[in-house]
Amino acid sequence: MAASCLKVWKSTSSMWGLGALALTAVLMACGGGGGGQTAGSPASPGPSTGNSPSLVLLAGGLGGSGNLEGVGGSARFGKPMAVVMDTQGNAFVADEAVHVVRKVTPEGVVTDFAGQRGVSGITNGADRSKTLASPSWLSIDGQDNLMVSGNNASYGFAHRIAPDGTMTTMTGLATPMALDLGGRLLSIGYGQLLHWSEAGVPTVLAGRQAHSAAPVDGAGDAAIFTDPVAMAVDRQGNVYVVEVDWMAYEACRCGEWGRVGSTVRRVTPQGVVSTLAGRWGEWGQLDGNGADARFSGIRGLAIDRDGSVLVADTFGHTLRRVTPLGVVTTVAGVAGQPGYANGPREQVRLNQPTGVAVAPDGALWVIEAGNYTLRRLDVAGQMTTVAGRPPQASHADGRGEQARFNGPLGLAVDAAGIVYVADTGNHVVRRIARDGTVTTLAGLPGQPGWVDGTGAAARFNAPTASARPPVLM
Secondary structure, eight states, X not given: OOEEEEEEEEEEOGGGOTXXXXXXXEEEEEOOOSSSOOTTOOOOOOOOOSSSOEEEEEEOOSSOOOOOOEEGGGOOXXXXXXXXXXXXXXXXXXXXXXXXXXXXXXXXEEEEEESXXXXXXXXXXXXXXXXXXXXXXXXXXXXXXXXEEESSTTTOEEEEEOTTOOEEEEEOTTOOEEEOTTSOEXXXXXXXXXXXXXXXXXXXXXXXXXXXXSOBOEEGGGOBOOSEEEEEEOTTSOEEEXXXXXXXXXXXXXXXXXXXXXXXXXXXXXXXXXXXXXOTTOOOOOOEEGGGOOOSOEEEEEEOTTSOEEXXXXXXXXXXXXXXXXXXXXXXXXXXXXXOBOEEGGGOBOSOEEEXXXXXXXOEEEEETTTTEEEEEOTXXXXXXXXXXXXXXXXXXXEGGGOBXXXXXXXXXXTTSOEEEEEGGGTEEEEEOTTOEEEEEESOTTOOOOBOOSGGGOBOSSOOOOXXXXXXX
16 A cells, blocks of 8 residues: 655635635655655745746655655655644644644744654643644644544543643543533543543543553453443442444444444442443344343433433434343334334334433433434333424524434433533534523534634534533432
């Protein structure tokens, strides 16, 4: 396979005014390897003349992949995945294979801005000792702060890098989160379950920074997390984690989302990790005890008042219950039969449920990415639609069928019965009152970003989860 290289071009045109730049990262198939300029590589064209737009080679070349700092064609990139520009005209490139973010000045000078070449890890700081793990996505705010996240969901970290190069770690898009009994954040990133202080300082509850083909149970750093997607905490402080086996899906080459195996794991307050239900590497829709049960791509989970785990089995199109002893039963929906039907529990049909939450009265709230609806299963087993109208995906506030969602992936219910939805495709957070009226609480529909603020002034980029502390009843 030919190596990858990056050529960063700047496009200039007098109609944009002097000094205006439009940068494009061009990923090309390049022969060879190594870091030096290859004989026969094209030289950089000269500056543009006239009023016609033109392309000028800014940095990189056809000499093959590498990780060299330098000027113009002497620089080399490994596996560039994203590029953004700051307000000063500098370009920043996420170089995944090299584990660094590169800076390219308007003059074509390429330097390593964050991370250490060839070193994969998570180390914050202001000097060049900080490390990154496979940086793949970049965004930048109006103050030139870079937001960086990795390509592997097991890393689960997003980083903020200030203009002076100081890097801090934050929870990111791929990071499952939950709130503990005191309302403090728990997250999983880079193989570790982290407990965050009010000052934003994490401590490791369980797991270690390691790559593994399968999760590993054990105490403390003997445990390994691979692909966690959701978390919840019970009233005893146990943390429940859902992991999905994306490798099994990719290996089957079948194109069937239902073949995404999942397991439900439990982490005690002492950091002991065990698998409660499901078997890694296997998928399906089997009820049963512990390792005999099978799931198909769980996306959300919640804790019931009796300590049972409720999971939204997304690609099985069902809601499932896992008791503290690991006994799995189906609560609503029919395995492998997506659809839309309300009524008694046995008649209910679901389409890709992605989130589940327990209300103070014991009712279950369910959000569906496939039907674009918010639904409620009461304690008597009757399912009703509270907001949304399948199969219409868009954004609209209002009551009942007037409301619209777009690929929602997470929800939570507060002690007053108010529901909060992470409306992923709309890039907003929604609030559903007890009478079913839906309003947009924060963010602007169709406007992804990373901006703090109040209401519509804030920006989210595909929010995927919502959480609240466990209810102590």
